[in-house]
Amino acid sequence: MRLGGIFHAARALQALRVPYSVAYTGPEYLEADIQHFAGELGSDGAHRVGIVTGAPALILAGDAREAGHQGYDEILRGSKKISWDNSSLERLLANFRPSDVLVVPGAFPLPEVLRAVAASGARIHIDIQYDVDPSVLNLGGVPLETIFVSTSTALFQTGAGGNPEQLRRTIGPALARNLVLKENRGGSRVFLEDGRIAEAPSFPSRTQHSIGVGDCFDCAWIAMNQTREAPSALALASYIASLYASTWSHEEFLESMTALLAAADDVTAMCGTRIRWEDRKAYTIYIAAPDFPDVDTAPLDALAESLEYHNFTPRRPVKEHGLYTTDLTDEKAKKMYHDDLNLLESSNLLIAVPLTNDPGTFTELGVASALGIPTILWNPRDLPQNLFAWYCAGQRCSQLHEVIDTAFVALANPSPAGWVDR
Amino acid sequence: MGSSGSGTLGNYQPSGQASCDEPITTDLEEVAREEYFSGRGTVPSVGTKVQLHQGAVKGRLTVEITKKPETIGLLPTSFHHLVLCLKKGYSYAGEVTASGGKKLPVVTVSLVAHKP
Numbered sequence: 278m279r280l281g282g283i284f285h286a287a288r289a290l291q292a293l294r295v296p297y298s299v300a301y302t303g304p305e306y307l308e309a310d311i312q313h314f315a316g317e318l319g320s321d322g323a324h325r326v327g328i329v330t331g332a333p334a335l336i337l338a339g340d341a342r343e344a345g346h347q348g349y350d351e352i353l354r355g356s357k358k359i360s361w362d363n364s365s366l367e368r369l370l371a372n373f374r375p376s377d378v379l380v381v382p383g384a385f386p387l388p389e390v391l392r393a394v395a396a397s398g399a400r401i402h403i404d405i406q407y408d409v410d411p412s413v414l415n416l417g418g419v420p421l422e423t424i425f426v427s428t429s430t431a432l433f434q435t436g437a438g439g440n441p442e443q444l445r446r447t448i449g450p451a452l453a454r455n456l457v458l459k460e461n462r463g464g465s466r467v468f469l470e471d472g473r474i475a476e477a478p479s480f481p482s483r484t485q486h487s488i489g490v491g492d493c494f495d496c497a498w499i500a501m502n503q504t505r506e507a508p509s510a511l512a513l514a515s516y517i518a519s520l521y522a523s524t525w526s527h528e529e530f531l532e533s534m535t536a537l538l539a540a541a542d543d544v545t546a547m548c549g550t551r552i553r554w555e556d557r558k559a560y561t562i563y564i565a566a567p568d569f570p571d572v573d574t575a576p577l578d579a580l581a582e583s584l585e586y587h588n589f590t591p592r593r594p595v596k597e598h599g600l601y602t603t604d605l606t607d608e609k610a611k612k613m614y615h616d617d618l619n620l621l622e623s624s625n626l627l628i629a630v631p632l633t634n635d636p637g638t639f640t641e642l643g644v645a646s647a648l649g650i651p652t653i654l655w656n657p658r659d660l661p662q663n664l665f666a667w668y669c670a671g672q673r674c675s676q677l678h679e680v681i682d683t684a685f686v687a688l689a690n691p692s693p694a695g696w697v698d699r
Numbered sequence: 700m701g702s703s704g705s706g707t708l709g710n711y712q713p714s715g716q717a718s719c720d721e722p723i724t725t726d727l728e729e730v731a732r733e734e735y736f737s738g739r740g741t742v743p744s745v746g747t748k749v750q751l752h753q754g755a756v757k758g759r760l761t762v763e764i765t766k767k768p769e770t771i772g773l774l775p776t777s778f779h780h781l782v783l784c785l786k787k788g789y790s791y792a793g794e795v796t797a798s799g800g801k802k803l804p805v806v807t808v809s810l811v812a813h814k815p
Contacts, residue, residue, distance in 0.1 A: 481777045516779075523780075529718075533783060540786035547779055548758035649803065691776050693758045 281336065282381035282404075285489025287318040288527055289496035289517070292534035298373045300366055302327035302359055302385050304334045321373060326366045327385050332357035359384050363393060370397040377402060377422070377499055381492060382409050395419055404495050406430055411448055420470075423502075424453035425495050428460045428554045428588070439588070441466065441555060457498060457511075459491060461587060462685040463552040465515055466697065467498075467507055475507035477515045477694035478549030481686050482523035494518040509545040512694035513537075516544050548691035557588040560688050563624035565641035567633050568595035576657045576677070577630060583681050589688075594620055621645060626687050628653045628680060629670065631660055639666045646670065651687040655680045719784035723791065723810045727762055727772025730804045734770040742798040742806050743771060749808050751791035755782055762808055765792065772806055788815025 283301050290297040298321040303311055305328060315323035332353035351357070363386075370378075370393060378394045380387070380403040387409065394401050400422035403414065411432070414421060426433055426444060437444035441458055445468045448456050454470040466476040497517040501510035520533045537544060552560070562584055566577050577593065584591040598616040605613070621627065627645035629652065631638045645652050646669040654670035656662075657677070667673065671687065674680045730736050735743060743749070748765040751774070760774040760781055774781070781791070793810035 480779045482780065520780075533780070536783040536787055540783055543755060543782055543786060546758050547755060547776075547782055549776055549779065647803075686776060691759065 281489065282383075282492045284314065284318070285492035285521075286379060286381065286496050287315065287320055288489075288530065289493040289521065290500075291319045292531050293497060293500045293517075294538070295496070295500050296321060298369060298375065299323045300326045300369055302329055302361075302383060304329040304332070307334070322369075324365055324369045326363070326369075327359045327361045329384075330358050330360070357384055361386055361389070363389050366390065366393050370394065370399070375399045379404070379495055379499060388413050391416060391421075402495065402499050404491065405432060406491060411452065414452055418451075420451055421453045423455040423457060423495075423499065424448055425457045425459060425491070425498075427491060428458065429586075433458070439555065441468075441553075455502075457495075458554075459494060460552075460554045462550060462682065463554060463557065463587070463689075464550065465494075465511055466553075467511055469507060473507070474697040475511055475694065476551060476553075476697050477508060477511035478551035478689070478692055479685070480516050480519040480547065480549040481682055482519045490518045490522045493521040505541075505545075508694040508696060509541075512545045512547070512549075513541060515549070515694075516547070546693055548693050550685050550689040551692050552685060552689050554588055558590055560625045561590045561592050561620075561623065562684065563621050563627045563641070563645070564591055564593050564630060565621075565627055565638045565645075566593075566595075566630040567635035567638060568593050569600060572632055574632065576632065576655075579677055580628065580630065580655070580680065583677060584684070587681065587685075589684070592620055592624065617641075618644075621650070622648065624650060626651045626653070626684060628655055628684070629666070630655045630657065631666070632658055634660060634663075639663060642666055643669055653680060653683050653687060719781070719787060719789045720812050720814070722812070723774075723778065723781075723793075723808075724796065725775060725778070725808065727806045727808060728775055730772040730806050733761075733772050735764065736771075736804050738769075740801075742800065742804045743795050745795055745798060747795040749792070749794060749810070751781065751785070751810060753785055753790065760785075762810075771795075771808075784812070789813065 283299055287299060299315050301311065301323060312323055335352045337350040337352065376399060378399045378401055380390060380401065382405065391401060395416050402423040403421060404425040406427045433439065433444055437447055444458065445456055450470045456468040457465060459465045462479050464476060464478045466474055468474050494514050497514035498510060501513045517537065521530060524530055564577060564580060568574055568577055581591040581593065594617045598613050601610060601613055621641060621644060627642065627650055629638050629642040642652055642654065652671045654666065654673045656675055672683045674683055730742065743764065749762050749771060750765045752761045752763050760778060761770045762772055762774060763770050790813045791810040792813065793808060795806055796809045797807035799805055
């Protein structure tokens with residue numbers, strides 16, 4: 278129901294070979310393009326159910342690869358208005374008669390939409406990534422089929438205190454038969470109506486973007502869950518979302534999907550990256566860097582912020598244990614060294630960020646490497662490579678989003694989709 | 700005015716997607732635990748011919764010695780797209796391009812694609 282989300286979903290549904298139709302809200306200036314691209318993407322018509330005025334319906338994405346907060350900014354959102362046409366939606370439902378409806382919330386009257394869809398008898402799936410109040414989803418005794426929630430929402434982080442079980446208590450089977458929790462690069466899980474929980478890893482790819490990947494995931498889950506067991510459906514949804522994130526080209530995505538549909542069972546069994554949201558706090562990540570007052574440490578701040586966004590625990594030894602200076606007593610200096618070393622030895626991952634040619638950073642990298650602790654060398658300032666530092670690092674990255682991708686992989690024990698033992 | 704881009708709606712280009720034809724150079728994972736090193740206590744020398752096993756084993760793609768299928772290590776999971784390529788009939792072969800280490804054995808391989 279939201280123009281961007283609609284077209285990501287349309288791309289996914291075309292690739293999944295699922296017959297579908299589109300209801301959308303949008304500004305008039307995009308009307309011709311909407312009709313054109315809906316046709317190109319194989320939609321059975323595109324039906325306008327609301328007109329947006331007062332805003333261009335344009336969103337800026339601060340971080341398209343979601344190393345941290347995506348930083349969405351909707352232009353002129355304060356003056357945006359929608360004239361809603363419920364009868365158009367009702368006509369579409371009566372004529373197309375969908376078995377399932379995916380609702381992507383936007384600035385339109387959600388209760389009216391849900392009532393109209395429920396009256397048609399279609400199963401309702403809704404992604405509440407935009408922080409919809411769950412109380413409006415109560416249709417008076419008829420549960421929705423699926424609610425999708427992302428770990429980045431306030432509903433999960435604040436409303437449920439970052440606790441998936443608490444989220445399921447808030448959104449119980451009476452509200453949604455299936456509750457899917459999307460945990461970004463760490464995988465996903467689904468709480469089923471009968472109390473079982475399935476989980477699936479994410480499948481790391483060279484992330485080109487994370488825009489619309491959630492919409493793609495939703496469509497894939499709905500399609501695959503019709504015929505497959507939950508772990509398999511979730512694994513395929515995750516894999517398809519990964520394919521989607523790995524390319525901007527629709528043609529390449531379609532080609533990959535053709536191969537995937539022929540190899541679905543092989544893909545279901547593949548190992549990927551699974552790190553549950555609530556387990557991530559226990560992962561300590563040592564940031565080895567010249568974290569000094571006279572160095573511009575903006576990349577370290579960004580790295581720590583991104584790791585915290587994904588619920589990991591970054592540690593900055595200089596900030597925690599102090600800065601070594603030559604006027605320190607030997608006793609104090611030794612204590613500082615041992616504090617740093619203890620922290621390093623107990624860390625699950627070391628990320629070395631040589632903002633300058635700092636010998637301490639490279640020494641820490643070497644120590645971690647020799648101890649068998651996974652290491653990543655992030656070289657944001659493109660310093661000349663040091664032979665030993667460069668090659669003893671487990672992974673080497675030049676961009677922050679690569680560091681985040683790599684950190685997930687380095688921390689996870691590769692595993693396939695399956696049922697969760699409770 | 701400094702405008703850039705095509706100025707119209709359309710598909711984004713170019714893509715950075717990894718295709719089946721792309722050559723692969725990577726360090727292998729789990730070398731210490733796999734057949735070759737655990738059986739011999741050494742890593743294969745540079746130049747040893749290797750291939751990607753046809754199909755995943757326990758959810759992982761494995762690299763083995765060409766002459767006598769003996770697993771050296773696992774491809775990182777980021778190469779999961781190759782499972783689709785293998786299904787399409789592609790195969791991958793090449794050689795060890797770097798190896799070393801006794802406590803922390805490391806093997807780097809380079810593989811090229813063979814179209815079906």
